[in-house]
Each structure stands twice: as C-alpha cells, then as structure tokens.
Amino acid sequence: MSDKNISAILYSKGDLRLEERDIPTPGKGEVQVSIHSVGICGSDVHYWTHGAIGDFIVKAPMVLGHESSGIVTALGEGVKHLKVGDRVALEPGVPCRACDYCKTGRYNLCPDVEFHATPPYHGTLARLITHAADFCFKLPDHVSFEEGALLEPLSVGIHACKRAGVTVGDNVLICGAGPIGLVNLLTAKAMGAATVCVTDIDEGRLKVAKTLGANHTVLVTSRDAKALASQVKECMDGKIDITIECSGAESSIQLGIFATKSGGVLVLVGLGPAEVKLPIVDAAVREVDIRGIFRYCNTYPTALAMVASGAVNVKPLVTHHFALEKTLDAFETARTGAGGAIKVVIDCFRK
Ligand code: NAD
Ligand code: ZN
Incomplete structure (x- = not known):
C-alpha cells in the first residue's frame, strides 16, 4: 500500500479496512487538515460491530472517526481566520447554517447536519481530510492534539450539564x-x-x-x-x-x-x-x-477554554494509543475494554 491517504473505511458490519483514498482538495470555506489524533467513540465501534445505529445505516463504504484534531495543510477560497500550520480541533457536525434551528443557535437539531462518520458522511480516521474552516478551532500551543480530539466528548458533557x-x-x-x-x-x-x-x-x-x-x-x-x-x-x-x-x-x-x-x-x-x-x-x-440531549452546539469554544485554562483535565481519560496502521487493534481494544480501556486514541500522522 502506498501512503497517500490511508483511511479506515467501514464497508459493512465487521468489515473495516485500511485503504488508500485520494487526497481531498479544500473547497470554498474549507481547509485541508493533516489529521493527528482521533479518539474512538462508542458509535464508531457500534457502526463497526452492527453496521448501523437506529435509522443510520452504513449503505456505502464510510470512513470512521469524529473526535479529531490535526494541522491545517491547505486553505480553500475565502478562508481568512486560519493559516497553513495551525493546529486545530475539528467540530464534526456541520449544519446547513440557514434553517430556523441554525439561525437560532440550536444547530445540533438542524435536519441537514453533516456529521463525520454518521452515514452517509465520511469521518476523519485518515491522513488527510477537508473540513469547514468555521468548524475548526485553533489550539493554543500548550493544548495537545490529544486534548483537541477530546474536546468532542467533552462537548457532550458541557451540553448535558448546561x-x-x-x-x-x-x-x-x-x-x-x-x-x-x-x-x-x-x-x-x-x-x-x-x-x-x-x-x-x-x-x-x-x-x-x-x-x-x-x-x-x-x-x-x-x-x-x-x-x-x-x-x-x-x-x-x-x-x-x-x-x-x-x-x-x-x-x-x-x-x-x-x-x-x-x-x-x-x-x-x-x-x-x-x-x-x-x-x-x-x-x-x-x-x-x-x-x-443530541450531541451539542456552541460548546467548542467553552470546551477549549476549559482545557486550556486547566479547569478540566481530560488527559486521564486516554488509556491507549495506536497508530493508524493498527486501527483494527484499536477498535478491538475499544470494543472489549481490554486493559481497562476508556478512551482509545489513534495517531494518524506518518511516524
Ligand atoms: P460506554 O458504553 O463506554 O459507557 C456506558 C457505561 O454505562 C459503561 O461503563 C457501563 O458499564 C455503564 N452501565 C451499563 N449499565 C449500567 C447501569 N445499569 N447502571 C449504571 N451504569 C451502567 O459509552 P459512552 O461512550 O460513555 O456513552 C454513554 C452513552 O451516551 C451511550 O449510550 C451513548 O450512545 C450515549 N451518547 C449520547 C450522546 C447524545 O448526543 N445523546 C452523545 C454521545 C454518547
Ligand atoms: Zn440548519
């Protein structure tokens, strides 16, 4: 396998493969991100073991992963607030921005939200992906990639507590x-x-x-x-x-x-x-x-502030690391909880 853009693709229940995908080009308002860390969520494991969650059914090959952080590697047209080299956390659900829910700030309820690794949308368990620039949050130097990825589950906690x-x-x-x-x-x-x-x-x-x-x-x-x-x-x-x-x-x-x-x-x-x-x-x-609650909205800035200020420490949640090439082992560990696994993180950068 060449190493252009290795991605962890779920074909159907139980059939998770590492395969090469084309390198994506960022469109208007998007950035290309070299993914660094992806946390495995229970939903990723569930899609792998069951091929579906409720009405969301994996009907076509889908890249898994939605708790992610990485480095901006290219800018699409019109992107002003980020530059190549910025370290970012990725909020995975991009809503339509135009419906009543979006306009009133409850964009997690947008019926047209495109959420990473919820069928039919691809996730982030890959070397390179593209994402809406306004759903990327720049990490201060002292916040690690791993913490950046964990802003996703932390967001669920913030939304629930709010x-x-x-x-x-x-x-x-x-x-x-x-x-x-x-x-x-x-x-x-x-x-x-x-x-x-x-x-x-x-x-x-x-x-x-x-x-x-x-x-x-x-x-x-x-x-x-x-x-x-x-x-x-x-x-x-x-x-x-x-x-x-x-x-x-x-x-x-x-x-x-x-x-x-x-x-x-x-x-x-x-x-x-x-x-x-x-x-x-x-x-x-x-x-x-x-x-x-359904996921979260408007939580990433809060989650980042909480982690950056030290108000919460999410690091102890991470119990295991695997390289992207070892994705199947990572999923098996997350599935069984072997070795006291809580949060398993996949390192997607080329070592
Ligand atoms: P998890 O499976 O790792 O954790 C669930 C925990 O509940 C386990 O530790 C399990 O031992 C424990 N448990 C099972 N039965 C119990 C009982 N009777 N009493 C007390 N504890 C019990 O899953 P997770 O990743 O922590 O997610 C938790 C739940 O939140 C899942 O159901 C997931 O689908 C859901 N979730 C919902 C949203 C949302 O937007 N509403 C977002 C993320 C996750
Ligand atoms: Zn909307």
Whole structure:
C-alpha cells in the first residue's frame, strides 16, 4: 500500500479496512487538515460491530472517526481566520447554517447536519481530510492534539450539564462511568457541583471516576431502581438536584427518576433501547423535568477554554494509543475494554 491517504473505511458490519483514498482538495470555506489524533467513540465501534445505529445505516463504504484534531495543510477560497500550520480541533457536525434551528443557535437539531462518520458522511480516521474552516478551532500551543480530539466528548458533557442547569452547590448524580459519564463528571465539577455521585456496573470504571473527582460511587448490582435510589440518596444526604443518565440502561433511567428530588432535572444522555418502561407518574407528580440531549452546539469554544485554562483535565481519560496502521487493534481494544480501556486514541500522522 502506498501512503497517500490511508483511511479506515467501514464497508459493512465487521468489515473495516485500511485503504488508500485520494487526497481531498479544500473547497470554498474549507481547509485541508493533516489529521493527528482521533479518539474512538462508542458509535464508531457500534457502526463497526452492527453496521448501523437506529435509522443510520452504513449503505456505502464510510470512513470512521469524529473526535479529531490535526494541522491545517491547505486553505480553500475565502478562508481568512486560519493559516497553513495551525493546529486545530475539528467540530464534526456541520449544519446547513440557514434553517430556523441554525439561525437560532440550536444547530445540533438542524435536519441537514453533516456529521463525520454518521452515514452517509465520511469521518476523519485518515491522513488527510477537508473540513469547514468555521468548524475548526485553533489550539493554543500548550493544548495537545490529544486534548483537541477530546474536546468532542467533552462537548457532550458541557451540553448535558448546561441543559441540566448545573450550578454552584448542586448535588449531581451521574449514571454510567464510560467516557461520556466521566466528561459529565469533570464538567459538573468545573461548573461548581458540590457533590457528585457516579454509578456503574463496572468497579474499574468507578475507580477512575473516583480519581477524576467523584465524591461518591455506587456499584450497581441489581435492577431494583427504587432500592438503588435509596442507596444513592443515602450517600448524597438525601438530595439530588440533577441526574445525568449516561448509560442508556432502562433500570438506570428509572433510577434517575426515583433519585432526583422533586422539582429537579433528569437529563437523558445515554441512548439504549428505543423504548423503555418508566415510572412516569412519579416524575409527573414530583415535577421532575426530563430533558434529552443530541450531541451539542456552541460548546467548542467553552470546551477549549476549559482545557486550556486547566479547569478540566481530560488527559486521564486516554488509556491507549495506536497508530493508524493498527486501527483494527484499536477498535478491538475499544470494543472489549481490554486493559481497562476508556478512551482509545489513534495517531494518524506518518511516524
Ligand atoms: P460506554 O458504553 O463506554 O459507557 C456506558 C457505561 O454505562 C459503561 O461503563 C457501563 O458499564 C455503564 N452501565 C451499563 N449499565 C449500567 C447501569 N445499569 N447502571 C449504571 N451504569 C451502567 O459509552 P459512552 O461512550 O460513555 O456513552 C454513554 C452513552 O451516551 C451511550 O449510550 C451513548 O450512545 C450515549 N451518547 C449520547 C450522546 C447524545 O448526543 N445523546 C452523545 C454521545 C454518547
Ligand atoms: Zn440548519
């Protein structure tokens, strides 16, 4: 294989190949980026193992990857705020910029958003890609490429905590200690949460949550959501202002309702089964607001400021590195969680 533009291309369920692609030329308003770091997300793994997520079905070969950073290598027409050599983080979803959602700032809800590695759009797991220049964010020298790539999952945490209204002094319950639960933990703490309790079924992940600042952790060993709620409330002195559900498990969403105080907020981040059974009357009569989130909007500047200022440290999330040539090993590690894997990062630059 020559080394023009090696890319990790998913052909169909289970069929991920490293192949040569043409070097893309940036169009108007775009830049060409030499990709440096790409974090593997659960969705990348899911497309690989299942060939689809809900209605998003891989029907044509698709480059995976959407948590990325790199170096600008060419400018398309009209690009003014970046120059060749700039180190950038890439916000992966580029919306239409013209619909009501885009115009009112909630561009994550734009029906025409083109998001890296959501079919039919290619992702960034390649040597070279092109991207909308206004969705590239210049990294200060002291922010690493790896941190730049992690602005993507951090953005999910920022959007969820903002939707939840986390503020100084809050007691927050976070269900699930995967990468998304952990970025919510970091963000909630940075936003002033007084006490954060994290749940998981995996003891290893709870240990990581503790090292990242969780005040309490609860190992989930049953599906009895009411009993779990009592257990969680006990370690939080009875009051949970906000629950951020990051596992998608039915019993965990039930826990979120039972545990959240009357008048509190439950944010659903985890996406599990399309339909679940919920104690909805309990939520209704206690005015527990249930809010969803879909990715994020307007979070990259905040995420970058938080990392650059040291308000959050995302580095401990990265447990493994692989070269682009070892993409299959990287995906296998991310799939199995072998070696305590949390965030697996692929280095795409030519070594
Ligand atoms: P992950 O699979 O690595 O983490 C999920 C964690 O939940 C795991 O550690 C697992 O052990 C734990 N878990 C499973 N059952 C549990 C239970 N009953 N109680 C407590 N914990 C339990 O995934 P991730 O990358 O951290 O993502 C988390 C979820 O967020 C996924 O469902 C993902 O699809 C979703 N997500 C949603 C958005 C969005 O825009 N809404 C964005 C990104 C990710
Ligand atoms: Zn739009």
